[in-house]
Amino acid sequence: MAKVKKQPRPKAETPKGFRDYFGAEVTEREQMLRVIGEVYHRYGFDPLETSAVETVEALGKFLPDVDRPNAGVFAWQEEEGDWLALRYDMTAPLARVAAQFRNDLPSPYRRFTMGPVWRNEKPGPGRFRQFYQCDADTVGSASMAADAEICAMLADTLEAVGIPRGDYIVRVNNRKVLNGVMEVAGLAGADKEAERGIVLRAIDKLDRLGEDGVRALLGAGREDASGDFTKGAGLADVQADIVMGFMAAKRDTGPATIARLSALVAGSQIGAQGVQELETISEILAAQGYGPDRIEIDPSVVRGLGYYTGPVYEAELTFEITDEKGRPRQFGSVAGGGRYDDLVKRFTGQDVPATGISIGVDRLLAALRATGRIGGKASGPVIVTVMDRERMGDYQAMAAALRQAGIRAEVYLGNPKNFGNQLKYADKRESPVAVIQGSDEAARGVVQIKDLVLGAELAESVSHEEWKSQPAQREVPVSDLVTEIRAILDRQG
Amino acid sequence: MAKVKKQPRPKAETPKGFRDYFGAEVTEREQMLRVIGEVYHRYGFDPLETSAVETVEALGKFLPDVDRPNAGVFAWQEEEGDWLALRYDMTAPLARVAAQFRNDLPSPYRRFTMGPVWRNEKPGPGRFRQFYQCDADTVGSASMAADAEICAMLADTLEAVGIPRGDYIVRVNNRKVLNGVMEVAGLAGADKEAERGIVLRAIDKLDRLGEDGVRALLGAGREDASGDFTKGAGLADVQADIVMGFMAAKRDTGPATIARLSALVAGSQIGAQGVQELETISEILAAQGYGPDRIEIDPSVVRGLGYYTGPVYEAELTFEITDEKGRPRQFGSVAGGGRYDDLVKRFTGQDVPATGISIGVDRLLAALRATGRIGGKASGPVIVTVMDRERMGDYQAMAAALRQAGIRAEVYLGNPKNFGNQLKYADKRESPVAVIQGSDEAARGVVQIKDLVLGAELAESVSHEEWKSQPAQREVPVSDLVTEIRAILDRQG
Numbered sequence: 001m002a003k004v005k006k007q008p009r010p011k012a013e014t015p016k017g018f019r020d021y022f023g024a025e026v027t028e029r030e031q032m033l034r035v036i037g038e039v040y041h042r043y044g045f046d047p048l049e050t051s052a053v054e055t056v057e058a059l060g061k062f063l064p065d066v067d068r069p070n071a072g073v074f075a076w077q078e079e080e081g082d083w084l085a086l087r088y089d090m091t092a093p094l095a096r097v098a099a100q101f102r103n104d105l106p107s108p109y110r111r112f113t114m115g116p117v118w119r120n121e122k123p124g125p126g127r128f129r130q131f132y133q134c135d136a137d138t139v140g141s142a143s144m145a146a147d148a149e150i151c152a153m154l155a156d157t158l159e160a161v162g163i164p165r166g167d168y169i170v171r172v173n174n175r176k177v178l179n180g181v182m183e184v185a186g187l188a189g190a191d192k193e194a195e196r197g198i199v200l201r202a203i204d205k206l207d208r209l210g211e212d213g214v215r216a217l218l219g220a221g222r223e224d225a226s227g228d229f230t231k232g233a234g235l236a237d238v239q240a241d242i243v244m245g246f247m248a249a250k251r252d253t254g255p256a257t258i259a260r261l262s263a264l265v266a267g268s269q270i271g272a273q274g275v276q277e278l279e280t281i282s283e284i285l286a287a288q289g290y291g292p293d294r295i296e297i298d299p300s301v302v303r304g305l306g307y308y309t310g311p312v313y314e315a316e317l318t319f320e321i322t323d324e325k326g327r328p329r330q331f332g333s334v335a336g337g338g339r340y341d342d343l344v345k346r347f348t349g350q351d352v353p354a355t356g357i358s359i360g361v362d363r364l365l366a367a368l369r370a371t372g373r374i375g376g377k378a379s380g381p382v383i384v385t386v387m388d389r390e391r392m393g394d395y396q397a398m399a400a401a402l403r404q405a406g407i408r409a410e411v412y413l414g415n416p417k418n419f420g421n422q423l424k425y426a427d428k429r430e431s432p433v434a435v436i437q438g439s440d441e442a443a444r445g446v447v448q449i450k451d452l453v454l455g456a457e458l459a460e461s462v463s464h465e466e467w468k469s470q471p472a473q474r475e476v477p478v479s480d481l482v483t484e485i486r487a488i489l490d491r492q493g
Numbered sequence: 494m495a496k497v498k499k500q501p502r503p504k505a506e507t508p509k510g511f512r513d514y515f516g517a518e519v520t521e522r523e524q525m526l527r528v529i530g531e532v533y534h535r536y537g538f539d540p541l542e543t544s545a546v547e548t549v550e551a552l553g554k555f556l557p558d559v560d561r562p563n564a565g566v567f568a569w570q571e572e573e574g575d576w577l578a579l580r581y582d583m584t585a586p587l588a589r590v591a592a593q594f595r596n597d598l599p600s601p602y603r604r605f606t607m608g609p610v611w612r613n614e615k616p617g618p619g620r621f622r623q624f625y626q627c628d629a630d631t632v633g634s635a636s637m638a639a640d641a642e643i644c645a646m647l648a649d650t651l652e653a654v655g656i657p658r659g660d661y662i663v664r665v666n667n668r669k670v671l672n673g674v675m676e677v678a679g680l681a682g683a684d685k686e687a688e689r690g691i692v693l694r695a696i697d698k699l700d701r702l703g704e705d706g707v708r709a710l711l712g713a714g715r716e717d718a719s720g721d722f723t724k725g726a727g728l729a730d731v732q733a734d735i736v737m738g739f740m741a742a743k744r745d746t747g748p749a750t751i752a753r754l755s756a757l758v759a760g761s762q763i764g765a766q767g768v769q770e771l772e773t774i775s776e777i778l779a780a781q782g783y784g785p786d787r788i789e790i791d792p793s794v795v796r797g798l799g800y801y802t803g804p805v806y807e808a809e810l811t812f813e814i815t816d817e818k819g820r821p822r823q824f825g826s827v828a829g830g831g832r833y834d835d836l837v838k839r840f841t842g843q844d845v846p847a848t849g850i851s852i853g854v855d856r857l858l859a860a861l862r863a864t865g866r867i868g869g870k871a872s873g874p875v876i877v878t879v880m881d882r883e884r885m886g887d888y889q890a891m892a893a894a895l896r897q898a899g900i901r902a903e904v905y906l907g908n909p910k911n912f913g914n915q916l917k918y919a920d921k922r923e924s925p926v927a928v929i930q931g932s933d934e935a936a937r938g939v940v941q942i943k944d945l946v947l948g949a950e951l952a953e954s955v956s957h958e959e960w961k962s963q964p965a966q967r968e969v970p971v972s973d974l975v976t977e978i979r980a981i982l983d984r985q986g
Contacts, residue, residue, distance in 0.1 A: 010550040012592035012840040015577055018544035020590055026540035034527075042896045044874035044903025044922075047519035051511035051623055052545070052609060053567070057503040074546070074577070076569035084508055084567070086545075097513060099505035106921040108906045116545060130544055141906035145885045149904070152893070280885075287886025288893045347505040381537035392638045392773075393780025400645070400781045403535045410537025411642070413601045413634035428599040429537075 017123025018130055028374045029365055032161050033114050033134060036359065039157045040112040040136050043149065048111040050093040052118075056083035058096045060346065074120045074129075086118035090135040090358070091343075098139045098354075099347035108141040114361070137356025139343060144277050147172075147311045147339060147355050148284040154315050154335060154357055155294045161364065162373040167319045168334075171298035173312050174278050175305050175338070177261055178203070178246060180271015184264065185235065185242040198233035199243060200306040206247060207303070218243055249299040254282050257297045277311060308338030313357060321370045331367050335359040380430035382409040382485060385423075386416035387438040394442065398435060398481060405482045407489065426452060432492055433485055437478075446475050449484055453492045510616025511623055521867045522858055525654050526607050526627060529852065532650045533605040533629050536642065541604040543586035545611075549576035551589045553839065567613045567622075579611035583628040583851070584836075591632045591847075592840035601634040607854070630849025632836060637770050640665075640804045640832060640848050641777040647808050647828055647850055648787045654857065655866040660812045661827075664791035666805050667771050668798050668831070670754055671696070671739060673764015677757065678728065678735040691726035692736060693799040699740060700796070711736055742792040747775050750790045770804060801831030806850060814863045824860050828852040873923035875902040875978060878916075879909035880931040887935065891928060891974060898975045900982065919945060925985055926978055930971075939968050942977055946985045 014020055021029070037047065056075050075085035087093050090113050098109065114134040123129060136153065138146040151170050158168045178200075182188070187196050202209075202217035209217070216222035218240040221232035235243070246264060251257045258279055265271025278297050285295055301314045317331035337357030344352045368374045382402055384395045395411045402409035412422045426434050436448040455472035476484045507513055514522070530540065549568050568578035580586050583606050591602065607627040616622060629646065631639040644663050651661045671693075675681065680689050695702075695710035702710070709715035711733040714725035728736070739757060744750045751772055758764025771790050778788055794807045810824035830850030837845045861867045875895055877888045888904045895902035905915045919927050929941040948965035969977045 009840060009842065010553070011548070012551065012589050012837075013548065014544055014589075014593065015546050015548050015575075018546055020544060021540075021542040023539045023541075026542045027534075041520075042899070042901050044901060046516045047514075048516075049514040049519045051507055051513060053508050053511055053611070053623065055504070055506065055508050058505065060503070074569060076567060082508075096505050096507075100507065106918055110903065118546070130546065138906060143885070143906050145889060145904060146906045148889065149906070152889075156896075284886045284889050288890045344505075347502055349502065392636070393777045396638060396641065396645075396777050397781045403649075406535070408535050408537060410603065411638060413631060413636050413639045413642075425599055 017121070017128060019128055024375060024379070028368075029132065029361065032365060032368065032374070033132075033361070035160050036134060036157050037112065037114065039153060039160050043110070043136075043153045043156075045110040045112040045136050045153075048094070048097065048113045049115060050087070050090075050097060050113070052086055052116070053084050054087050054093060054096065056085045058347075059085055059087070059092050072120055074118050088119055089117050090115075090133050091137075091340075091356075094135070094137055094139070094354075095343050095347065098352065099344040102344070102348070105139075107139075108146065109139045110136070111139070112136040132361035134359040134361050135356060137354055139354045140352055141355070142341075142353040144280040144311070145284055147277075147313075148281045150337065150355060150357050151281065151295050151313055152285060152288060152290050154313065155290060157359070158315060158334075162368055162371075163317060165294060168294075168315060168317050170295040170313060170315045171301045172278065172281060172295065173297070173299050173301040173305065174274040175308050175310055175312060176270050176274025176277065177265060177299065178274075178305055180265030180268035180274055181242060181246040183268040183271060184266070185239040187233075187235075187239070195233045195235070198231070199235075202233065203243070203247065203302045204304075204306050206300070211244065214247075215240055215244060247300050247302060250297075254292055254297050257299070258282070261297075261299060274310070281311060303333070303336055304338050307340070309341045310339035311355070312336070312338035315357075315359075317367050319371070321367075331370070333360070334364045334367060379408065380426075380432060382407060382433045382435060383422070383426040383429065383431045384409065384411045384435040385419070385426075385437075386412050387419075387436065388442075389416055391437075391439075391442065394437070398437075398447070398478075401482055402485060405486065407482070407485060433488055435481070435485075441475070445478050447478050447481055449474055449476055449481075449488065451488050451492075454488075510614070510621055512621055517868060517872070521861075522625065522854065525858060525861065525867070526625075526854070528653050529627060529650050530605065530607065532646060532653050536603070536629075536646045536649075538603040538605040538629050538646075541587070541590065541606045542608065543580070543583075543590060543606070545579055545609070546577050547580050547586060547589065549578045551840075552578055552580070552585050565613055567611050581612055582610050583608075583626050584630075584833075584849075587628070587630055587632070587847075588836050588840065591845065592837040595837070595841070598632075600632075601639065602632045603629070604632070605629040625854035627852040627854050628849060630847055632847045633845055634848070635834075635846040637773040637804070638777055640770075640806075641774045643830065643848060643850050644774070644788050644806055645778060645781060645783050647806065647852075648783060650852070651808060651827075655861055655864075656810060658787060661787075661808060661810050663788040663806060663808045664794045665771065665774060665788065666790070666792050666794040666798065667767040668801050668803055668805060669763050669767025669770065670758060670792065671767075671798055673758030673761035673767055674735055674739040676761040676764060677759070678732040680726075680728075680732070688726045688728070691724070692728075695726065696736070696740065696795045697797075697799050699793070704737065707740075708733055708737060740793050740795060743790075747785055747790050750792070751775070754790075754792060767803070774804060796826070796829055797831050800833070802834045803832035804848070805829070805831035808852075810860050812864070814860075824863070826853070827857045827860060872901065873919075873925060875900060875926045875928060876915070876919040876922065876924045877902065877904045877928040878912065878919075878930075879905050880912075880929065881935075882909055884930075884932075884935065887930070891930075891940070891971075894975055895978060898979065900975070900978060926981055928974070928978075934968070938971050940971050940974055942967055942969055942974075942981065944981050944985075947981075 073085040073088050075083055077083050116130050117133050118130050121129060151172060154170050159165060182196055182199060199218060202214050206214050213222055217232045218235045219232050221230055223229045249257060249260045249264060251260050258275060261275050282297060301312060303314060304312045314333055315335040316333050319331060320328045321331050323329050335357055339355040341351055341353045343354040384399045386395055399409040399411050412425060432453055434450040434452055441447055450473040458472055566578040566581050568576055570576050609623050610626050611623050614622060644665060647663050652658060675689055675692060692711060695707050699707050706715055710725045711728045712725050714723055716722045742750060742753045742757060744753050751768060754768045758768060794805060796807060797805045807826055808828040809826050812824060813821045814824050816822050828850055832848040834844060834846045836847040877892045879888055892902040892904050905918060925946055927943040927945055934940055943966040951965055
């Protein structure tokens with residue numbers, strides 16, 4: 001007989017650029033998102049969960065920050081010919097929903113959403129092709145009160161998840177002020193569109209290139225480390241000074257900053273409007289008690305100025321952490337957003353004002369972990385070990401009694417033959433307590449309780465003699481099982 | 494100048510077969526899954542969230558219940574040539590993870606997972622191409638204690654989400670008993686594989702075809718309503734009687750059912766093993782107090798018998814609901830599962846026993862809604878209306894004060910000119926209370942509070958005269974705003 005040709009076994013691998021989340025990685029994120037959702041809900045925002053899949057037509061075929069059409073998304077063609085794709089952010093689906101359900105949704109429509117998005121990018125270290133976004137947007141309000149509200153909500157949110165006041169700052173800037181600055185610098189008019197584009201892109205790179213780099217891009221241009229040359233906007237020094245002055249316009253107090261900006265855009269109508277918007281936001285926030293210790297006007301916030309049309313906001317964590325190289329540095333940005341007044345225009349042709357914020361879920365989680373606010377305590381289950389295979393019902397009954405008292409507990413379900421394996425398993429599960437009952441103990445109506453946390457501590461610190469006296473293990477009546485274990489868990493804290 | 498050709502506007506449409514979830518649809522599902530997760534966690538199960546995307550190779554290219562390879566999944570090819578796909582269930586990713594991380598995961602590995610899965614099927618009424626699954630599985634334990642635990646956990650879960658004891662039953666059967674029955678009926682041996690396959694498929698259709706339909710398929714075959722003929726297993730009547738007897742083997746008590754099954758499979762080793770497994774599960778559950786009011790042996794549970802290799806379970810809701818046609822009927826199945834002992838074999842070549850359950854998230858949600866256990870109460874925000882646009886800060890401060898007291902509140906952010914629109918908005922938001930303060934009230938330090946729920950009731954029941962006296966609206970000092978509104982909310986319940 002001919003041998004059946006063996007098919008090669010499939011590789012068990014997470015696809016490149018994707019990852020799996022285990023245990024606390026899942027629950028800690030969920031817990032954080034739940035707290036954020038509670039704050040958003042209290043502010044009148046309603047949850048929305050759109051389908052993960054959109055038509056490529058509705059998505060617009062490209063990411064806002066990717067030039068190539070069709071690039072950046074995972075897309076496939078239906079049998080009937082339609083192209084579908086996974087959403088790459090939460091804003092494109094919101095635009096689709098706001099257009100599709102415009103007759104049913106309240107207006108203004110405040111919504112929040114949290115979930116994965118997908119980017120078809122080259123995977124790299126720490127760069128994933130699926131990650132969480134958490135967005136809140138107000139659609140259909142042109143009022144600066146909507147922007148102020150988002151900033152206040154962001155501050156409340158950070159405090160709710162565990163960032164103390166003083167450890168964060170929400171900074172606000174305004175695209176219209178920059179437009180005014182460009183007007184004053186002589187960059188108004190249709191013929192200067194290319195220059196304005198270069199200025200916007202240059203400013204957006206302040207964090208990365210520093211002042212000198214931006215100034216070079218405002219002028220003749222800039223050669224990067226690899227020798228590549230980027231053409232500049234060709235501004236004269238006096239023009240570049242005005243633009244750079246905008247980013248350095250922050251003063252000690254909000255009113256002083258606003259006065260400085262007002263002076264910078266003197267003569268520009270759009271500039272004056274931008275300054276007025278910042279002033280309105282400040283006033284509304286001040287009336288609610290949000291001072292510059294939480295939210296401040298800061299013209300050096302440049303991220304997104306090229307994308308947004310009015311106010312932009314950024315939330316930064318101001319405490320220091322130690323980076324991979326052991327150097328102290330500020331944690332930095334965890335959320336950003338702003339106003340974009342053409343959300344549904346692609347679909348309906350109408351201008352619909354919108355403003356919103358997106359929280360960097362992974363970065364905020366990393367911040368909470370870095371400061372020890374989450375991830376401290378193991379929450380492994382109590383392990384009921386199995387000494388007599390035939391008495392499985394008794395062991396399950398013990399676990400059931402613990403669970404009914406709200407204590408996480410499980411019976412060891414591997415092969416019980418080797419008791420050492422059971423304790424190794426308990427160790428791997430980060431179990432706080434092991435329960436042991438052989439037939440001898442069962443006959444006497446008692447059970448052994450082993451405090452595994454204390455046991456590990458003692459193993460490190462005490463002598464062999466002391467260790468042998470087993471202070472981490474006690475015999476108690478079966479009827480005291482729950483009480484005794486609760487006492488140990490309380491002690492372990 | 495040539496006219497620029499206008500691009501047609503994209504359609505704002507959820508892709509066919511997909512849907513969006515709004516407001517309470519999102520929060521009610523989340524709330525239910527959270528409660529389920531808490532029970533699972535207490536049982537020692539750990540959360541796992543795999544990537545939504547898998548390699549087609551790892552998925553195995555086809556759904557278990559779809560014959561055509563490559564059908565049933567959304568798949569696309571990477572630039573480098575690999576095919577990727579959206580997961581179609583939670584079991585295939587678990588198999589991949591169990592193989593990939595076998596050296597790091599505890600063994601046995603108990604895990605639960607909840608999230609969307611995708612099926613590339615023809616969309617139909619009520620059939621969606623993205624839906625939630627919620628699974629719990631124990632990988633690496635051959636012990637019947639693992640199966641008993643899953644059944645107990647399922648019972649606890651149903652009670653935790655709000656299904657009272659007596660309104661559900663977890664039913665348990667065993668594939669090995671059926672194998673034994675087939676052996677006794679003379680269907681053992683390699684040459685009878687085709688017949689056994691037909692018997693398995695026929696039994697799986699008991700719910701749909703009824704006893705007569707199944708009996709026809711066990712015999713010569715069956716012609717359906719459309720005239721299509723399905724060839725039967727060709728069993729003699731005496732053989733078919735044995736198989737049908739298996740499904741009717743349920744007796745009044747567990748021991749009586751087990752005795753009946755034992756008699757049915759007399760002489761078959763595999764059959765005896767299956768009966769023994771059912772007996773062990775019963776004993777373990779009895780030791781924990783789970784009686785037949787919650788979990789029972791029932792050989793008429795046939796769904797999945799073709800797929801699973803040992804015990805199978807199904808959770809059914811036993812209360813009556815009224816169907817679309819106004820007829821009373823039992824709600825039916827909300828969860829199912831069983832033991833499958835070849836989970837990771839495709840990847841590693843090793844047999845790894847596993848057993849698990851999947852809850853039908855949408856069906857269970859529908860059950861909770863049908864019985865009024867969720868979805869009763871609107872949770873719209875208190876609306877602070879805007880009478881003077883310039884006093885936005887004051888209105889925001891009122892909303893902030895309410896929120897700080899834990900009350901959901903928002904300021905109206907549309908154009909405030911038309912006050913009627915503000916009240917219409919409040920209505921659309923299902924707002925319980927509106928707050929109104931004009932300049933006159935502001936000067937006197939008071940605010941109008943309008944109980945919108947009471948207002949709506951009065952509008953329906955009272956005369957115009959009574960209505961005009963506006964008992965649903967009261968003037969209170971600004972300092973009493975929070976207290977007064979809380980009192981109204983408490984009254985509204």
